[in-house]
Amino acid sequence: MGEEFRFIGKKIPRQDALDIVTGRVRFLNDIRLPNMLYGHALRSPYAHALIKKVDKSRALRLKGVKAVLTWEDVPDWKGGSRNTTRILDRKVRFVGDVVALVAAETKRLAIEAARLLKVEYEVLPHVLSPDEAMREGAPLLYDEYPGNILPSGVPQWGGPRSLKSVVMGNVEEGLKEAHAIAEGEFRYEHIPNPIPLESPGAIGLWEEPNRMTIWVSDQAFYKHVEYLRRIVGEEIEIRTFGLPCGGSYGSKSMSWQVQLYAVLLSRATGCPVHFSLTKHEHLATFVLRPSSRIKGKVGMKRDGTVTAISGTWLVDTGYYSQTTQAQVAVGCGEAQLAIRSQNWDLRSLIVCTNRTASGIVRGFGGQELKCSLIPLLCLAMAKLDVDPVDFFKKNFAKPGDGYFWRDGLWYTYRGVDPAPVIEEGARRFGWREKWKGWLRPTSVDGQKRRGVGVGIHGNADVGEDASEAYVRLDWNGTATIFSCLTEHGTGQKTNIARMAAEVLQLSMERMRHAPADSLIGPRERGPGGSRMTYAAGSAVIKAAEDAREKLLILAAPLFGTTPEDLDTKDGMVFQRHKPEKRIPWSSILEGTRTVMGYGRFEPDYSISNCLVTFVEVEVDTETGKVDLLKVFNATNAGRIIDPQSLEGQLNGCLGSAGIDTAIFEETIMDGSTGHILNANLVDYKWRTFLELPEIENVILEIPYPTHRFHAVGVGEIATSPGPLAVWMAVCNAVGQFFYEYPLTPERVLAALKRGGKV
Amino acid sequence: MACLPGVIFVIDAMRTLRSIRLIVNGEEKVFKVGRGPGQVKPFETLAETLRETLGLTGTKISCDEGACGACTVIMNGKAVPSCMILTVECDGSKITTIEGLGRGPSGLDPLQQAFIEHTAFQCGFCTPGIIMSARALLNRNPNPGEEEIREALSGHLCRCISHYQVIEAVKEAARKERWERSSDS
Numbered sequence: 001m002g003e004e005f006r007f008i009g010k011k012i013p014r015q016d017a018l019d020i021v022t023g024r025v026r027f028l029n030d031i032r033l034p035n036m037l038y039g040h041a042l043r044s045p046y047a048h049a050l051i052k053k054v055d056k057s058r059a060l061r062l063k064g065v066k067a068v069l070t071w072e073d074v075p076d077w078k079g080g081s082r083n084t085t086r087i088l089d090r091k092v093r094f095v096g097d098v099v100a101l102v103a104a105e106t107k108r109l110a111i112e113a114a115r116l117l118k119v120e121y122e123v124l125p126h127v128l129s130p131d132e133a134m135r136e137g138a139p140l141l142y143d144e145y146p147g148n149i150l151p152s153g154v155p156q157w158g159g160p161r162s163l164k165s166v167v168m169g170n171v172e173e174g175l176k177e178a179h180a181i182a183e184g185e186f187r188y189e190h191i192p193n194p195i196p197l198e199s200p201g202a203i204g205l206w207e208e209p210n211r212m213t214i215w216v217s218d219q220a221f222y223k224h225v226e227y228l229r230r231i232v233g234e235e236i237e238i239r240t241f242g243l244p245c246g247g248s249y250g251s252k253s254m255s256w257q258v259q260l261y262a263v264l265l266s267r268a269t270g271c272p273v274h275f276s277l278t279k280h281e282h283l284a285t286f287v288l289r290p291s292s293r294i295k296g297k298v299g300m301k302r303d304g305t306v307t308a309i310s311g312t313w314l315v316d317t318g319y320y321s322q323t324t325q326a327q328v329a330v331g332c333g334e335a336q337l338a339i340r341s342q343n344w345d346l347r348s349l350i351v352c353t354n355r356t357a358s359g360i361v362r363g364f365g366g367q368e369l370k371c372s373l374i375p376l377l378c379l380a381m382a383k384l385d386v387d388p389v390d391f392f393k394k395n396f397a398k399p400g401d402g403y404f405w406r407d408g409l410w411y412t413y414r415g416v417d418p419a420p421v422i423e424e425g426a427r428r429f430g431w432r433e434k435w436k437g438w439l440r441p442t443s444v445d446g447q448k449r450r451g452v453g454v455g456i457h458g459n460a461d462v463g464e465d466a467s468e469a470y471v472r473l474d475w476n477g478t479a480t481i482f483s484c485l486t487e488h489g490t491g492q493k494t495n496i497a498r499m500a501a502e503v504l505q506l507s508m509e510r511m512r513h514a515p516a517d518s519l520i521g522p523r524e525r526g527p528g529g530s531r532m533t534y535a536a537g538s539a540v541i542k543a544a545e546d547a548r549e550k551l552l553i554l555a556a557p558l559f560g561t562t563p564e565d566l567d568t569k570d571g572m573v574f575q576r577h578k579p580e581k582r583i584p585w586s587s588i589l590e591g592t593r594t595v596m597g598y599g600r601f602e603p604d605y606s607i608s609n610c611l612v613t614f615v616e617v618e619v620d621t622e623t624g625k626v627d628l629l630k631v632f633n634a635t636n637a638g639r640i641i642d643p644q645s646l647e648g649q650l651n652g653c654l655g656s657a658g659i660d661t662a663i664f665e666e667t668i669m670d671g672s673t674g675h676i677l678n679a680n681l682v683d684y685k686w687r688t689f690l691e692l693p694e695i696e697n698v699i700l701e702i703p704y705p706t707h708r709f710h711a712v713g714v715g716e717i718a719t720s721p722g723p724l725a726v727w728m729a730v731c732n733a734v735g736q737f738f739y740e741y742p743l744t745p746e747r748v749l750a751a752l753k754r755g756g757k758v
Numbered sequence: 759m760a761c762l763p764g765v766i767f768v769i770d771a772m773r774t775l776r777s778i779r780l781i782v783n784g785e786e787k788v789f790k791v792g793r794g795p796g797q798v799k800p801f802e803t804l805a806e807t808l809r810e811t812l813g814l815t816g817t818k819i820s821c822d823e824g825a826c827g828a829c830t831v832i833m834n835g836k837a838v839p840s841c842m843i844l845t846v847e848c849d850g851s852k853i854t855t856i857e858g859l860g861r862g863p864s865g866l867d868p869l870q871q872a873f874i875e876h877t878a879f880q881c882g883f884c885t886p887g888i889i890m891s892a893r894a895l896l897n898r899n900p901n902p903g904e905e906e907i908r909e910a911l912s913g914h915l916c917r918c919i920s921h922y923q924v925i926e927a928v929k930e931a932a933r934k935e936r937w938e939r940s941s942d943s
Contacts, residue, residue: 013874020882021870021889023816023856030815195917197820197828197883246818246883247917279821489881489918644877648923652880655917681825681915689908689921 007498008709009640012508014494016244016487027246028201028217029276036203037066039265039275040110042100042117043285044092047354047674048126048139051090054100055118064105065113067268074264079231079256082151084144085320087231087260092121093141093319094354095674096285098257103265103273126354128674130293130316133353141319141352150317150350154326154406161408163329166309166336166344168404174308174343178299182379187740188371188723189291189316190666192657193283193684194361198246200255200286201276204262211237212263218255219248220526222484225518227256242486242516249656250360250716251287252488253528254322284679287359288667289657290324291316292368296346300380304391306341311376313348313369318357324350327365329406330461330529334366335373336403337413337458337608340395346373354674356667361657363457364529367720370457371661371741374724379737382438388728389426389435392456393419396610405460405605415607415712416636416702418458422612425634425698426454429614439735447621450629453728455613455721461529462712463604467539468522471500471547471597472514475589477571479504479547480512481540484524485532490715491645492532496540498641499709503544505569522598530609530713533641534704539601541708547597554595555588607704609714611635613653613721615693619733621752624745626663626730628693631722635697638704638712649715650697654687658719662726663742778849782812783858791846798845805829805840808855816856816886820915827914830887831855837894839913856886859893868931868938869893878927880918888914892928900936904929 019025056068071088078086088098100117104110127133127141133148141148152164175181203215212232216224221242228238245252262275277286296311313331317324328348335346361367381391397403397413405411426432434442434452441449470482481500487493497511514520524536552563555573559566565575572582589595616630633650640646653659664685668677678684703710723741730743736751778798780787789798789811798807805822808814808831817840820828824842831840832854859867869889872878879885888911895902895910902910907928916924 014877016882017874017877017879018866020879020885021866021873022860023814023886025882026815027818027883029819030809195915196881197818197826197915197917198881199820245881247881249917279823279826487881491877491880644923645880648877648880648918648920651919651922653919654921655919680823681821682823686915686917689911689914689925692908692921695922 005502006505007501007508009643011643012498014491015497015508016493025244027198028203028215028243031203031215031243033203033272035271037103037105037265037269037271037273038107038110039101039103039261039273040107040114041098041261042102042114042119044095044097044099046092046121046123047095047128048124049092049121050124051092051099052120052122058116058118059102059113062109062113062116064109065102067103067265068113068117069101069264069268070099077231077260080320080322081154081325083230084142087257087264094356095676096356097319101261101265103269126674128353128355128669128671130314130351130353133351141354145352148352150321150325150352152325152328152348152350154329157326157329158407158409163332163404163406163408165348166332166346166404169343171308171310171343171345175299177301178307179302180380180383181297181299182376182383183297184376184379185293185295185739186372186375187293188368189293190661190741191288191291191358192661192665193288193667194249194251194656195283195684196247196249196251199277199279199282200252200258201274202255202259202262203272203274204259204266205272206263206267210235213239214259214263215241215243216255216259217243217245218252219245219250219488220253220528221486221516222518222521222524223253223526224256224259227254228259231256240518242484245486245488248488249362250364250528253360253526279681280679283684284676285356287357288318289361290327290358290365290368292372294372294376296376298377298380300377300384300386302384304386304394306339306377306395308343309339309341310345313346315348315350316353317350318355319352320357321350321352322357323360324358326406331365331369333403333405334457334459335369337397337460338370338395338456339377340397340401355669356676362716362718363720366457366459367723370455370720371723371727375727378728385437387435388454389422389431392454392612393422396456396458397608411460411606413606413608414706416704418610418636420702421610421634421636421700424700425612425614425632428696428698429632431614434616439732441733441735442616449619449621449733450616451619451729451733452614452616453725453732455724456610457717457720458608458610459529459717460605460608462531462534462609463607464529464531464535465525465603467524467536467601469524469539469543469599470522471540471543473547473551473585473595475586475591475593477585478510478512479506480514482514482521483536483540484516484518484521485526485536486516488527490527490532490649491642492527492536495642495645496537499537499541500544502709503541504548506571510571528716530716533711533713534707535601538707539599542599542601543597545597546599547595550595550597551585551588555583558583558588604706607706607712609635609712609717611714611717611721613725615722615725615729617726617729617733619730619748624748626743626748628659628663628726631659631693631695633697633718635714636700636702637714638707639701639710640699641709641711646699647697650718651695653718653722656719659722659726660687661742662723664744666742778846780848781852783854787812800846802845803841804843804845804848807845808840814855814857818883818886820883827891828884828887830890832890832894835894835897837891856889859889867893868934869896869928872927872931876923876927876930878923879920884914884916888924896932896935900932902932
């Protein structure tokens, strides 16, 4: 500590700021390629059906329509976690599943042509809830999955060892040691949608015989290459271009279907094809949060020690899974980070049903699990009068503790104990004054009752997966970063440049970025799990250090000294102890050379971030409406790299299917037909400028020694502790526990009636 | 038959309007009404004309049904969702898009400058629309209170949650503009 930095932690405008505020950023929809066509899909009105026949004739007669594709016209490309979901299939498995693809000269024409397709279906019985799906004799979505149960585990993550559940110790013995035992079932099953403003889309170009090029405005464009390779095979060359991403929140980490629709239509027409979802399609057919239900039993001691946790985590993934097993694996790891217990028997069960698929959203399984598992622990805390703030302080991982992570391996925690963060957050929020005990309101004023709550989340994916980067130094005193990273809103593209600038002591104006092209940049998995600061950042830092070292080796003979004796600043090299003689990079590189540094970060699952969210709510006992009044987030960033973007990330707790999933954000499906009823931005409720709560972000800087600047990322988890905190606050205000989300006026009024409070 | 008045309007427009004239960012643009290339189709939205015909892609389309504010432009002094207005309805209108903002040595509008300084955006997809609504607000009310700012921006969806930094940026831009105006006079 005590180091002085030029760029780290300073208020510096984002490198793309000017382009953003002037409208010059070119998102996917702003790109026009010569001869580009537009794609659209005809989607199934049935939740489960066989396609008997598609009559394309009327659509193909429409002038300007270039291709219509059905399952019979496409290769046998299959995606999903076990590669069992075909790109276009004879069977449709949810309302909105794609039946046919159309390419036409304009989007409007493609939509019109899709309407002219005549489809004969054989409607099949469907299952729309996990209970229906698991009933004996229930219709099967896939022949491969008896009982509609998907295999758990992620083969790429440790093979058969991959984490599927948390089983250790002896639950029976643990329950015997408990002072209180709680049992119950909690449901976070309302499948909210993060809804980035820019809908998912891609431009695909197929070039014979075997090359596909894809432009995407996604979160992780290099990873698409690795993912698509598993679907289309090694013999096809895949190249992706990453464009600025108009919001993702995890959801656009994967969009293989949209990408391949564009590519298939390009293959059929010989032209580049733009395929973007309309907002209605985005809400009705793109990925939602997984639905999560816990039925379990926990034991606790008076001091908040958790003696046992057992139960089943039932996860409904919708019609297929791309990452649900991965989310279950990470969720199981995160549960152990937040709750120390010797005795676990938490089993997961992943079920598929005939609805839109679940996928990645900030919180990645952990938010869904926390929202349903921690309420069960709260029942035990309430029996023993344990303050949840004390509980979290006691139970979040301490250095030296251990946990099984996603690959099934045991990791010893090398991170920071967040207890001081929790304590500082509680102090600033005024927790001790406001907390009146379980199911007790903070205050009652006529029909208004206030309550407070707290939630916690931490993720050891901050060092998830490998990252690579190059940093090239040019003779003119500039540095160019080659990283397969696009800007998706967190400011990370600027921030990796800041980190490299700090290493190279170059001003930000001299920091450049190579084009986001999978053929140019090295392997970068992309954002996810708050990994950009530690994982991607460290790769760039190492690449900058490597380039710096190579530069100083070249410079050493000019000074007649060793490279270790040299330093560089603002494009000049000098001796540490004799800084008066300065040689510019241009002389060292003789106007003709470049220096290329390479950096790689190896995965590290031994540290975690942590965020605690405190909230105060007001419940109107006449109407049942819940108002969120105050939100206090407390975290430790190790060292703040970019204060403004960090503030923005933490404010993000209110968006992208975060905190408001506790009270009004939900996807509403007709339980008999499977149609999504609120697939538009009027009926899907979101928080407006008029209803902003007071917010404060308490950010500590307790250093993480394993990062060059002692920093750790926290962006991803901003949404995750909040829903639980709001749940707790409403329970306290109303005086009743709730067993499902969201806490709508109807549910609040019903609870008040049950409790005899109205 | 709820759409009948709209249909009648469009048919009417096709019959009576051969061409339409817009002033976009201070420049006059005249379009023929028709279905040919470069012509304004009777069913074409202002957002489409701006983006597709004029190449002004700073105006974003997200929901395309007037619910998110991404496509906001200033038309005759008022912030409007350009995806909900047919171009044939705009004859004679004065339209300002994000590309039309900016003045002074930096070439930036004080709002744009303040948005940069406050990092009042994350992914930036909603930003042009928000800036246009804020511009319309400051044009009619140079000294808005926080509630008035929130009211003026309430139609804008931002899922990253840039709201708090946006409010600060709008306040600062308003302060700067008032100060500039008072030092001018």
